[in-house]
Amino acid sequence: MLIRNAEVAGEIVDVRVADDRIAEVARGLPGEASLDAKGAALLPGLHDHHLHLLALAAALDSVPCGPPEVRTPADLRRALASATPQAGWIRGVGYHESVAGELDRRVLDVLAPGARVRVQHRSGALWCLSSAGVEALGLDAGADHDGLERDSGGRATGRLFGLDGWLRERLPARGTPDLCRVGALLAARGVTGATDATPTNGRAELERFATLPQNVLAMGPLASGAEGPHKIVLRERALPTPEALEDEVLSAHRAGRPVAIHCVTRAELVVAAAALHAAGSHAGDRIEHASVAPPELVALLAELPVTVVSQPNFLRERGDDYRRDVEPRDRPWLYRCRGFLEAGVALGGGTDAPFGAADPWLAMQAAVDRRSEAGIALAEAEALTPERAFALFASAADAPGGPPRRVAPGARADLCLLDRPWKRARDRLDSADVAATVCGGAILHVRP
Numbered sequence: 001m002l003i004r005n006a007e008v009a010g011e012i013v014d015v016r017v018a019d020d021r022i023a024e025v026a027r028g029l030p031g032e033a034s035l036d037a038k039g040a041a042l043l044p045g046l047h048d049h050h051l052h053l054l055a056l057a058a059a060l061d062s063v064p065c066g067p068p069e070v071r072t073p074a075d076l077r078r079a080l081a082s083a084t085p086q087a088g089w090i091r092g093v094g095y096h097e098s099v100a101g102e103l104d105r106r107v108l109d110v111l112a113p114g115a116r117v118r119v120q121h122r123s124g125a126l127w128c129l130s131s132a133g134v135e136a137l138g139l140d141a142g143a144d145h146d147g148l149e150r151d152s153g154g155r156a157t158g159r160l161f162g163l164d165g166w167l168r169e170r171l172p173a174r175g176t177p178d179l180c181r182v183g184a185l186l187a188a189r190g191v192t193g194a195t196d197a198t199p200t201n202g203r204a205e206l207e208r209f210a211t212l213p214q215n216v217l218a219m220g221p222l223a224s225g226a227e228g229p230h231k232i233v234l235r236e237r238a239l240p241t242p243e244a245l246e247d248e249v250l251s252a253h254r255a256g257r258p259v260a261i262h263c264v265t266r267a268e269l270v271v272a273a274a275a276l277h278a279a280g281s282h283a284g285d286r287i288e289h290a291s292v293a294p295p296e297l298v299a300l301l302a303e304l305p306v307t308v309v310s311q312p313n314f315l316r317e318r319g320d321d322y323r324r325d326v327e328p329r330d331r332p333w334l335y336r337c338r339g340f341l342e343a344g345v346a347l348g349g350g351t352d353a354p355f356g357a358a359d360p361w362l363a364m365q366a367a368v369d370r371r372s373e374a375g376i377a378l379a380e381a382e383a384l385t386p387e388r389a390f391a392l393f394a395s396a397a398d399a400p401g402g403p404p405r406r407v408a409p410g411a412r413a414d415l416c417l418l419d420r421p422w423k424r425a426r427d428r429l430d431s432a433d434v435a436a437t438v439c440g441g442a443i444l445h446v447r448p
Helices: 053-060 073-081 105-111 131-137 164-170 179-187 203-209 242-254 266-279 295-302 313-325 338-343 360-369 386-391
Strands: 002-008 011-018 021-026 042-044 046-051 090-095 117-121 126-129 148-150 156-161 191-196 215-218 230-233 259-263 286-289 307-310 346-349 415-418 434-439 442-446
Touching: 002 042, 002 415, 046 346, 053 090, 053 179, 053 191, 053 203, 073 090, 073 105, 105 117, 105 126, 105 131, 105 156, 117 131, 126 131, 131 156, 179 191, 179 442, 191 434, 203 215, 230 242, 242 259, 242 266, 259 266, 266 295, 295 338, 313 360, 338 346, 346 360, 360 386
Parallel strands: 046 191, 090 117, 191 215, 230 259, 259 286, 286 307, 307 346
Antiparallel strands: 002 011, 011 021, 042 415, 117 126, 126 156, 148 156, 415 434, 434 442
């Protein structure tokens, strides 16, 4: 492959690819062009350092139940009524309380009378079932499980916390989610690599990921065969003892695996930082989200060789809710960017798709302008330059927050070609500017 007239590091050059590597970068290379960049920027392909591939595939076939598509009870009623059940169930995703308050079986019964409905909260931590769904699974008379909520009379409320796998085993098979659409969606946005952050990944999931055209690094349990970090999910409502968490971190390190600890509250981040200090940090250890990170906790993280993988896109997507729901003392520390970097904490970027929009460019925009959907500024002191925002998604899969990959001889040919020079692209950071995506020397996407 020969890409002509590409802007690389501010210069117009040709780029030759041989097999899966960049062979030459120079002016006037001989040969017939495969792509003519016409002076547009040629960048390293993006790596989304935190998303959930199979959940994203399932979400593409599900009913949106929250903003921006659904904002009112009437919107939700129409969305559920127009859905086509699959294997007898309507599957909804992305719900938030701003739509119709706390969701339980009674609310769903009003919105979708008689239907078997399951709706996932946008956090991914909660599923809510209608009464028809509760009855189909026998939850009223069934055994109790951690995370299965009951009312004061012992009747299931339809709310299931952290029971994704348990619920999946009891539902009729829907077929395997189609990853082809996911691969095409990511390629259209310049994404050549992804880190799947699902904690339950096993060998079956790893085999599915291998069908994607992108490079995939997967998290998973220690015995799963996954090469990514061992994922530990902290929930403030049921935190482990410090000793138990330290033991889990040590077990992963002894197996030669880093850990990735999910932290979305101040308390969760305190517990995670304490465990890493007690166990000793391992190269590649990560904190996922660090949604609320006050200065004293950033200082604790700076003492460790640990990386934070953040999702600044949530400022855009959820910022208006944060203004209402998050304590005023925590609002300055939401999804920090510059504060981590100035403290010496490595910072990578992820979208958390499908719980966030599967578009790294939206995350870059939010890291720069720090504005909600309504245009309200959130912690403006944490803003990054466009170049630094792009770097959140330009580092290697196993080193989020590390040096950005370069378009240079010897580098793997994972490339994102824009339709304009960087000086024009940097002012908007828009996936609409992606003209072509190349992964391992193969063209994944060319915009019509």
